[in-house]
Amino acid sequence: MGRGKKRRKVKQKLKRKSGKxxxxxxxxxxxxxxxxxxxxxxxxxxxxxxxxxxxxxxxxxxxxxxxxxxxxxxxxxxxxxxxxxxxxxxxxxxxxxxxxxxxxxxxxxxxxxxxxxxxxxxxxxxxxxxxxxxxxxxxxKEYPKIDNQSLINAILELSKFTKLYKSNVLHVKKNKINNWNISILYSKYSHDLIRALKALKNRKDKRNFITLYSYKKFIESYLKI
CATH class of the missing domain: 2.160.20.80 (E3 ubiquitin-protein ligase SopA)
Structure with missing residues (x-):
């Protein structure tokens, strides 16, 4: 392995350790x-x-x-x-x-x-x-609307946690929710979604919430579906 490749590998390792x-x-x-x-x-x-x-x-x-x-x-x-x-x-x-x-x-x-x-x-x-x-x-195809303010507030509260926010599954920005994904979850779990998201806020382990599927797994485990 050449020196240049070694340097790149070391830099990548340091980036991963710092969360980049x-x-x-x-x-x-x-x-x-x-x-x-x-x-x-x-x-x-x-x-x-x-x-x-x-x-x-x-x-x-x-x-x-x-x-x-x-x-x-x-x-x-x-x-x-x-x-x-x-x-x-x-x-x-x-x-x-x-x-x-x-x-x-x-x-x-x-x-x-x-x-x-x-x-x-x-x-x-x-x-x-x-x-x-x-x-x-x-x-x-059509952009969905989310009018449930309690649901919106519960999602925005989760944007404070880097491990949940960085993959942009529930959020587009810190103050804007991902309507596409939220509409899929809400159509499946209805008002129970709010209860599950509040439970997620209090959960210590917030690793691996990367996809919509990962949230569905947690929600169904919490709701015992």
Whole structure:
């Protein structure tokens, strides 16, 4: 390993220890990767990588490029793709559960024989992707309104906690909630959502709240659903 590469690795390690996000960039590798879990990937830039048979659990890709990647037979549970480019990537025979595609580029993305369970396509143009069975997905185009002030207040209280705020699942800004995600949660849990979010505020362990799926797991555990 050269000196320059060693220095970069040391800098990345120091950034991770200080809580800063480290961008991952890699392309044209012949190695087969196994996936990962409990990770917030910001501005990840990967191209032509092999994730065949990989497992992803509770992962969020934000403002990322995931192009021409082989995701055949992968299992994705609780994965959020936000403002990301998945052009020409292949999800053939993949199993997607509790996955969100928000404002994504899906041009020539292949969903041949992909199995969907509770998968949302939000503000995403899927006209140019391949083999997508629209009957198996949930499509949201219109911006939802949240008028419940008690709910809004409970969410804004959580923005004080960095571990909950930094992944922007419930919040867009410190003083603005994420209406898209909140509407999904509220339609499922109704007023019990407020009770669960207040319990989350008092919870000591606030790690790994990275995706909408991670919040759903906590809410259902708390409500004993």
């Amino acid at each position: 996000l480290v961008r991952f960039c890699l392309s044209n590798s012949s190695k087969k990767y196994s996936g990962f879990s409990n990770k917030f990937c910001y501005q990840t830039n990967i191209h032509n990588l092999i994730y065949k048979d990989a497992i992803f659990d509770n992962v969020k890709f934000q403002n990322s490029n995931i192009t021409e990647c082989n995701l055949k037979n992968t299992k994705l549970t609780g994965v959020d793709f936000y403002n990301s480019n998945l052009k020409k990537s292949k999800f053939e025979n993949a199993k997607l559960k509790d996955v969100i595609f928000f404002n994504c580029n899906l041009k020539n993305t292949d969903f041949k024989n992909t199995k969907f369970e509770n998968v949302f396509f939000i503000s995403t143009n899927f006209d140019y992707c391949k083999n997508l069975n629209k009957e198996e997905i949930i499509i949201i």
